[in-house]
Amino acid sequence: MATTATESMKIVCDRTALVDSLTMASSVVMSRTTVPVLMCVKLSARDGTLRLWATDQDIRLSLVLASVEVHTDGDALIPADKLAQIVRSCDDTTLTIEMDKNVALVRGEDAKFRVYGYDPREFPGESDKTDAPTEFEVSAGSLRRMISRTVFATASDNTRYAFNGVLLERKGRRLRMVATDGRRLAMVRGDCSGPADGDATCIIPTKTLNVLNRLLDDPDSGVRISRDRNRIRFEVGETAVIVSSLIEGNFPPFDDVLPKDHDRRGTFDTSELAAAVKRAALLTNEESKGVKLSFNAKGVTISSRAAEMGDAEVHLPAISWEGADIEIAFNPAYITDVLRIADTSEIAIEMKGPNRPGVVKIGDDFTYVIMPVSLPT
Numbered sequence: 001m002a003t004t005a006t007e008s009m010k011i012v013c014d015r016t017a018l019v020d021s022l023t024m025a026s027s028v029v030m031s032r033t034t035v036p037v038l039m040c041v042k043l044s045a046r047d048g049t050l051r052l053w054a055t056d057q058d059i060r061l062s063l064v065l066a067s068v069e070v071h072t073d074g075d076a077l078i079p080a081d082k083l084a085q086i087v088r089s090c091d092d093t094t095l096t097i098e099m100d101k102n103v104a105l106v107r108g109e110d111a112k113f114r115v116y117g118y119d120p121r122e123f124p125g126e127s128d129k130t131d132a133p134t135e136f137e138v139s140a141g142s143l144r145r146m147i148s149r150t151v152f153a154t155a156s157d158n159t160r161y162a163f164n165g166v167l168l169e170r171k172g173r174r175l176r177m178v179a180t181d182g183r184r185l186a187m188v189r190g191d192c193s194g195p196a197d198g199d200a201t202c203i204i205p206t207k208t209l210n211v212l213n214r215l216l217d218d219p220d221s222g223v224r225i226s227r228d229r230n231r232i233r234f235e236v237g238e239t240a241v242i243v244s245s246l247i248e249g250n251f252p253p254f255d256d257v258l259p260k261d262h263d264r265r266g267t268f269d270t271s272e273l274a275a276a277v278k279r280a281a282l283l284t285n286e287e288s289k290g291v292k293l294s295f296n297a298k299g300v301t302i303s304s305r306a307a308e309m310g311d312a313e314v315h316l317p318a319i320s321w322e323g324a325d326i327e328i329a330f331n332p333a334y335i336t337d338v339l340r341i342a343d344t345s346e347i348a349i350e351m352k353g354p355n356r357p358g359v360v361k362i363g364d365d366f367t368y369v370i371m372p373v374s375l376p377t
Contacts, residue, residue: 009045009074010098014067015090021063022084025054027211028061029080041080042123043097045070054080055124059208064239075120078104086113134224136170136194140236141219145343146177147209149188149366152337154206155181160252162203167251170200178254184334185254189365202232203247215240258369259359262350264323266295268316270347273300274339276314280304281332283312290329290373295351297321304332307376319346328354329375335360338368 025041033039042053050065076099083104087095092108099105099117106113147166155163160182167178175190215236216223224235227246234242280291280302287307294301299318305311328351339347342362350359360368 008072008099009043009076010071010096011043011045011050012069012071012094012096013050013065015087015092015095017065017067018087018095019084021052021065022080022087024063024211024214025052025061026080026084027214028054028056028059030056031081036079037077037118037122037124039079039081040077040118040123041083042120043076043078044120045073045075047073053123057124058205058245059211060124060243061211062241066239074099076104076117077102077120077123078115078117082115086115134194134226134235135198135200136173136192137222137224138175138190138192139219140216140221140223142190143223144213144216144219146175146188146190147213147216148341149362150177150179150186151206151209151213152341153179153181153184153186153368156206160249161247162249162251165203165205165247166209168200168202168204170194170198172196172198178251180252180254183331183371185258185369186338187254187258187367187369200227201251202227203249203251204232205244205247208232208242208244212236212242215242257357258367259350259352259357262352262359264295264321264326264351265348266300266321267319267346267348268300269319270339270342270345272316273347274336276300276302276316277332277335277339280312280314281336283310284332285309288376289331289333290375291332291335292327292329292375294325294327295321295349296325305375323351326351326354328358329373330358330370331373334370338362338370 022041030038038056044051048070050068050070052063052065054061086106090108090111096107097104102117102119104115104117106115150166154166163181169176173192173196175192178187212234221237226233230246232244232246277291281304283304283306285306288305291302291304299316301313301315303313338360344362348361355372357369357371
C-alpha cells in the first residue's frame, strides 16, 4: 500500500524554538480527559512551514514554528506532555521528527525516541478563523499590561461564571478590562485602533488570557481582535492565533459601586509597602487572616495577631497623607497581589471609613477596589 503524506511526515526543527512552542501548546491541552486527542498537539507540515495546533475544545491555539526544514509534508498527532519532555531533555541544536504511520520517531545525535500517537484526522476540526472581520487592533505591550493588571483578580471555579473571566469593553478607541472575585475588583484602561464608533462587550475566560499573555513577548507587535457570536479571536503578529469561547451571562454591575467619595488619601513607596505587608502577614492564620493598617500623618502601621502564634507590627512612613487618621483591615494577600503587578515606584491608597472599600490607584489608568475584613477581638 502506498504511504500517505500523513504517514511519512519528516521535519528538522530548531530544538529551542520547538521547546517554546510545545510549552505554549501544553498550556492549552487538557491534562486529564477521557478523550486522548485533547491531550495531544497536532503538527502540520506544508509548503516549507510547520504549524502546531492545540485545543481543549474551548481554546484553540495555532502557532507557526520558525527555524524548521520540511523534508516531507504531512501531519502528526502526538501527546503534548511526552513530546515536550523528550524535546526538553535533549541537548541537540536541532531534532528530526519523522512519522511512521502514527508513531513519531524523534532523533538527535545520540538518542532516539519512538512515541505512539494518534490518527491526525481525529483532531477536532474547528477552524481558527471567525466569520467576522477584525474589529480593532491593540499593541501587544498594551494588551499584556492590561491582562496582567486584571487576571489575578478573577475567581476560580466560581458558580457565578462571569467571575471566572475578565470583562472586555470597547467604546470607540478606548478599552476597559475589569475582573472581580466578589471581594476585590481590578479595572484598567487602554487604547486601541479601529473605527471610532465601534462598541463591544464580552467576558473572556481567565485561561484564555493567561495563554494569550505568554504570546505577547514583542511589545511592538500588533494584536488583531475579532468576535463571532460566542467566540473571540486574537491574531498575534503573523505567527500565532487563539480562538476562544466566551463566557455567557452578564458581568456584575460595578460602576455604581466604585468608591468616589474618599476623604483620606496616602501615597507610599510601592516596594517598601509590599515588604511591610509581607512581614506583617507572617503572623496570620486561618482564624485571623487580616492585617490592620493604621494610617495617620506619620505613615502607616501594619499589625497582625494570631492566637497561639504571636503578633507583629511594622511601621512605614508615608510619602504624603491627606485626611483624618483611620484604622482598617484587609486580607494581606489581596494587597500583595496588586503591589506585585505595580509598575510604578509609588502607589496611592484612598479610603472613606473602616467599613468601606479601600481603593489602590496606580498611575491614571488602573483602579483596584478591595473590601475590608473583620478582625477577631
